[in-house]
Every structure is written in structure tokens, then in C-alpha cells.
Amino acid sequence: MSLPQTSLLRASQRAMRQMADRNTPFIKDEWYVVAFVTEIGRALLERTIIGQRLVLFRTTRGEPVALEDRCAHRSYPLSAGKLDGDTVICGYHGMRFDKVGDCIEVPSQATCPKGIGVRRYPLVERGPFVWGWFGAETEADPGRIPATPWLESDQWVSSQDYFHLPGNYVSLHENLLDLTHLTYVHAGSFGTPDYARAPYEVESSDGRYRITRSVVPTRLPPVWAVPTGLGHDHAARIATSEFVAPGLHVVSVTFYDTELAPDKRPEFIIRTCHVPTPETHGSTHYFIVHSRDFAQEDSSITEFMRGQLMMAFREDVEALTKLEQVLAEDDPERYEISVASDAPAVAMRRYLLRRAVPMTDAPADRGTVANSDLHASIRP
Numbered sequence: 001m002s003l004p005q006t007s008l009l010r011a012s013q014r015a016m017r018q019m020a021d022r023n024t025p026f027i028k029d030e031w032y033v034v035a036f037v038t039e040i041g042r043a044l045l046e047r048t049i050i051g052q053r054l055v056l057f058r059t060t061r062g063e064p065v066a067l068e069d070r071c072a073h074r075s076y077p078l079s080a081g082k083l084d085g086d087t088v089i090c091g092y093h094g095m096r097f098d099k100v101g102d103c104i105e106v107p108s109q110a111t112c113p114k115g116i117g118v119r120r121y122p123l124v125e126r127g128p129f130v131w132g133w134f135g136a137e138t139e140a141d142p143g144r145i146p147a148t149p150w151l152e153s154d155q156w157v158s159s160q161d162y163f164h165l166p167g168n169y170v171s172l173h174e175n176l177l178d179l180t181h182l183t184y185v186h187a188g189s190f191g192t193p194d195y196a197r198a199p200y201e202v203e204s205s206d207g208r209y210r211i212t213r214s215v216v217p218t219r220l221p222p223v224w225a226v227p228t229g230l231g232h233d234h235a236a237r238i239a240t241s242e243f244v245a246p247g248l249h250v251v252s253v254t255f256y257d258t259e260l261a262p263d264k265r266p267e268f269i270i271r272t273c274h275v276p277t278p279e280t281h282g283s284t285h286y287f288i289v290h291s292r293d294f295a296q297e298d299s300s301i302t303e304f305m306r307g308q309l310m311m312a313f314r315e316d317v318e319a320l321t322k323l324e325q326v327l328a329e330d331d332p333e334r335y336e337i338s339v340a341s342d343a344p345a346v347a348m349r350r351y352l353l354r355r356a357v358p359m360t361d362a363p364a365d366r367g368t369v370a371n372s373d374l375h376a377s378i379r380p
């Protein structure tokens with residue numbers, strides 16, 4: 001393969017600079033899921049979110065608390081100390097911090113200096129998630145937490161899982177916004193050969209990016225065919241991936257029998273919250289909550305689907321781990337091209353860059369950014 005001409009290489013690299021990538025600063029004025037509700041209890045839990053060390057616990061009344069996991073005295077991690085009532089005692093020299101992070105006791109002296117402490121992060125519990133705010137505390141508006149009402153509805157049944165992903169969160173969002181990869185990454189699980197060529201529609205508005213793929217008619221893989229009973233070759237599989245916020249991506253899939261009239265056929269919906277909370281620039285807390293709106297009472301279906309899906313999502317984790325190893329290399333000559341189906345992902349990455357670096361000169365979204373001329377020209 002020959003290298004692209006210098007001008008085309010530069011054009012490609014200029015386009016890449018207008019998109020967020022693994023090195024883009026984190027967006028701080030956002031809500032991110034810091035943990036599942038069930039993870040936080042009366043033991044100190046350490047966790048790094050957008051590069052910031054937190055220590056998490058519940059007060060004696062059950063309220064979740066997140067403090068900076070770095071003692072104000074000599075930086076010892078508070079998570080290595082002790083929870084005493086609603087206070088944390090540093091495990092190094094014994095300073096005591098209350099639930100809002102104020103230092104209230106210094107054992108080596110009679111009085112505690114005023115105005116010292118560690119940062120407190122606002123938390124809100126919603127459904128299975130604990131969301132944390134990383135911007136200025138005065139701007140922590142719970143109304144900005146992405147809505148997930150189905151997670152609190154008894155019409156839906158859910159299961160939850162977690163991966164520690166050795167990859168960056170931008171790549172995970174991009175993976176979810178282009179399900180072309182199902183045919184390749186998931187060839188052995190829930191991908192089918194017809195997926196990559198299925199027609200799709202794109203919807204973009206500032207901050208929300210959505211792609212809908214209609215695979216109709218199709219034969220469903222077992223993970224969907226077994227629970228829906230649509231084990232034939234005339235099923236419909238309509239999948240919508242939506243970037244909702246930097247900390248949430250939702251994939252909703254509707255299945256039905258194409259040979260039944262629209263008013264006579266049952267429809268089955270599977271909806272998955274993919275929650276990519278950045279840990280560092282090269283690692284992500286990947287929380288997953290997987291829901292369905294049918295057979296709510298059947299726990300065997302829950303377990304079957306959970307097992308199959310985690311096998312499939314592990315394929316994403318493995319692929320994104322490999323990708324991260326390449327992206328983390330410092331290669332000034334690297335270039336990438338975009339094709340038509342990348343349009344929502346490119347728009348999403350431009351949005352993330354604008355949010356992270358507000359003074360960027362990245363242009364506003366202009367719908368598709370795939371450059372077919374460029375694409376054609378730099379092929380070997």
C-alpha cells in the first residue's frame with residue numbers, strides 16, 4: 001500500500017484534530033455514574049473517576065458520600081483509613097474528616113485549624129446508579145442527570161454487570177454508535193452477516209446522536225431468538241444506538257415477526273444502558289444495565305440473556321483493548337479516514353471536544369463529515 005499524498009494526509013489529520021480522542025481533557029461539568037447503588041456501603045470504596053481519586057461510603061443513615069481520596073495533610077489515601085460513624089479517619093496520622101470533607105480533628109494538637117478539608121462530590125441515587133457531579137458544586141443540577149425512567153418501572157426487568165475496560169471512553173461511545181461492527185466483532189455471538197449492509201438512518205442534534213439500523217427480514221441469533229420465540233428467517237431487528245450524554249449511551253432493539261400484521265404482532269424491546277465512565281485516559285468503568293419489556297417474571301430468560309450478552313460485550317472489551325494499544329502509541333504520521341456510517345460518531349466526537357475544550361475552533365456539526373473524495377483518494 002502506498003502512503004497518501006501529503007495534502008490528503010494533512011486533511012485527514014486536520015479532521016482528526018477536530019474530534020475528541022483518548023487524549024482530550026475530561027469534561028468536568030457532567031454527571032457520571034460512579035458506582036452501582038449496591039456497591040456503596042459501610043466499607044470505604046476507592047474509585048478513580050475522570051482521573052480524580054474518590055473514596056465512597058454510606059453514612060449511618062444510608063446517604064452515599066464521595067470525598068476526594070487524598071488526605072489534606074500528606075496526601076495519604078483516605079480509603080486506606082477507617083470509617084467511624086459518619087467520619088473518615090486518615091490511616092497515616094489520624095486526621096478526621098466529616099461527611100462534607102471538613103477536617104474536624106487533628107490528634108497531635110488540641111485544636112483543629114478552620115477551613116481545611118478535602119473535596120466533596122455531590123451524589124444522586126437514581127434507579128441502579130449512583131451519579132456523581134464533577135463540576136463546580138454550586139452548579140450540580142440533578143435535572144441534568146440523563147433520564148432512564150424504564151429502570152424504575154415495573155414493566156421492565158433488568159440485570160446489571162460491569163467491566164473494567166483497558167480502553168478510553170470515546171472509543172467505547174464510537175463503538176456503540178456504529179453497529180456495523182456486529183458482523184465482524186460479534187460474528188460468533190449476536191452479529192449476523194446481513195447486519196453490516198443493513199440500511200440505517202441518522203439523527204443528530206447538538207449533544208444527542210442517534211443511528212437506527214433496520215435488519216429486516218433476518219434470522220435472529222439465539223440470544224434474541226430464544227427469549228422472543230422468533231426463531232425463523234422473517235424476524236425484524238431494528239436497533240437504535242443513542243449517545244445521550246458523555247456518561248450514557250442507550251441501545252434499544254425492537255423485534256417482531258414481519259409476517260404478522262402490525263396491529264396483530266407482539267413487539268419485544270430490549271434496552272441496554274451502556275455507561276462509559278472514564279477512569280483515566282486509557283481506562284473506563286463500563287457499567288451495563290440490560291432491560292427487557294417482556295417475560296418479566298421469567299428469571300431463566302434473565303440469566304440466559306445475561307450470560308449471552310456478557311459474552312458478546314466481552315468481545316467489545318477485547319476489541320477496544322486492542323484498539324487502545326494502538327491509539328496510545330505516539331505516532332505523528334497516523335491518519336484515519338471516515339466513511340458515511342461514521343457521521344454520527346464524528347459529530348459526537350466533535351461535540352465532546354467542544355465540551356472539553358470550549359475555546360476550540362472545531363467547526364459546528366454539519367451532518368455527515370465523511371469525505372468520500374478523501375476516502376477514495378487515499379485508498380491503495
Ligand code: FES
Nearest residue numbers: 071073074090093
Ligand atoms: S496524611 Fe492523613 S493525617 Fe497525615
Ligand SMILES: [Fe+2]
Nearest residue numbers: 181185186316
Ligand atoms: Fe459491540
